[in-house]
Amino acid sequence: MIEIQKTTESKIDKTNFDNLAFGQVFSDHMMECDYKDGSWQKPIIRPYGPLSLEPSARVFHYGQAVFEGMKAYKDKDDRIWLFRPEQNFERINKSSARMAIPEFPKEYFFEALEELLKLDKDWIKKGFGNSLYLRPFVIATESGVSASAAKEYKFMIICSPAQAYYSGEVRVKFSEKYSRAADGGVGFAKAAGNYGAQFYPTNLAKEEGFQQIIWTDANSHEYLEEAGTMNIFFRIGNKLVTAPTNDRILDGVTRKSVLKLAEENNIEVEVRRVSVQEIVEAARKGELKEMFGSGTATVINPIAGFGYKEQKFELPNMDDSYASFFKDTLMKIQYNETEDLYNWTYEVK
Template sequence: MIDIQRSPSSKLENTNFDNLLFGKVFTDHMMECDYIDGEWQKPVIKPYGPLSLDPSARVFHYGQAVFEGMKAYKDKDDRIWLFRPDENFKRINRSGKRMAIPEFPKEYFFEGLEELLKLDKDWIKKGFGNSLYIRPFVIATEAGVSASAANEYKFMIICSPAQAYYSGEVRVKFSEKFSRAADGGVGFAKAAGNYGAQFYPTDLANEEGFQQIIWTDANTHEYLEEAGTMNIFFRIGDKLVTAPISDRILDGVTRKSVITLAEEYNIDLEVRRVSVQEIVEAAEKGELKEMFGSGTATVINPIVGFGHKGKKFDLPKLEDSYAKFFKDKLMKIQYNEAEDKFGWRYEVK
């Protein structure tokens, strides 16, 4: 059993659900579990609030931190659903292993997550686009600045009500100089430092009118890999193309789902290396019909244009786009409005 400490009051009545900024508002409770003396202790669900950590906690000095991103959805009958949570559980432990963080027990993860969602169920609003963003994460808490893996950690889950992640049109820049990850590194892991290292080059791209960067391979910058918060798909003619996962590219849950749906609906899809030159030439010839990103926060996000070496390219606006098709299929499964023949939905009872 999980120790549950209920909040004496709720922030719900003071929350404007019609004007939410992504990741700024948090629910009334959080889950916390400490790793001490070689084992994970009993998880606790407690009122959401600040942490007290020693200034020498190793997360601050050596960046031992990994996280996940998930969502909970509420259908028309007030039932609560998760989307492929097993994948997130496996990935946070895979990320943790690369950062020398001990594996978190599956029963603690799912019991803690379900109890937290049931306690804060009123924060999950019905309707397409409404969801509860779930952020599991682990940090190294042991005090001391010796350069070695910590012996103490804290696993937590916090939740934030969400609407659509991006608003407005999204344009991307193909990276020509900076790299997100290299062979043998931690690009496949959701390590906190992966994201921190992206902020400066993304700020530079923002100044040029782009919202995101599509990262290229660190060796040659000739092959497109993924964006900062999304895996990327390209539609050349009627063929969909995406880069293969590797130790540089995150194994996205939404990406996997798009590939499965493409196979199910006989959409021509290739998983292979995608060169910058191929996409630029396809755009110049009018053969590049679409680009879109996939990810937990955004689901499917159409990209209206891209830039490379000072040139800017706009993509055509399609009525029957693949982006729209996949987003509709995925969201109907997530919100329990369509058959789930793949077994992706997970009900919180």
């Protein structure tokens, strides 16, 4: 049984749900569970608040930290739903294993998640686009600066009410120099350092008027891999193309869902390496109809244009866009507005 310490004063009445900046506001409670003496201890749900860590906690020195991104949705009948949560659970343990972090028990994860969501259910607002963003994460907490894996960790889940992740049109730059990950590295893991390393080149792209980078492979910079924090899809004619997952590319839950929906709706898909030159040539010939990113925070994010070297390309506005089809279909499943034919949804009871 999970220990629950309820807050004495909710913040919800002081929260403006009509004007939420993504990831800036947090719900009343959080879950934490410590790993020590070779095992995970009893999880605790307590009021959201600061942590106390030694300055020598190893997460600060060697970056042993992984995380996940999930969402909870509320349907018109006030029932709470998760979307493919087992995928997130499996992936955070896969990420943990790569960073030499002990895997978290499945029963702890789901019991704690459900209790937390039931406790903070009023933070989940109804309506398309509204959700409660869930951030499970693990950090190394053992004190000491010797360069070795820690023996103590903290697993936590915090919750943030969310609306749309991106606003306005998104344009991306194809990376010519920087890469997100290399062969044999930790690109497939949601390791915190992967994202910290993205910020500098992304800031350079923003100075040129772009919102995100599409990363290219570290070996030759000839192949397109991921878009910022999203997996990336290209529509060439009526064919959907995306890069295969490997040890450089995150195995996105939304990405897998898009591929399944494409298969079920007779949309031709090719999962293969995608070269920069192929996409540039397709854009020049008018054959590149769409680009869009997929991810938990954004679901599906259409891309209005891209830049490569000194060239800029704008994409057409499509009345029958794949991006809008996938987003609408996925969100109807997530919000329980249509039948879930794939057993993707998980009700919190």
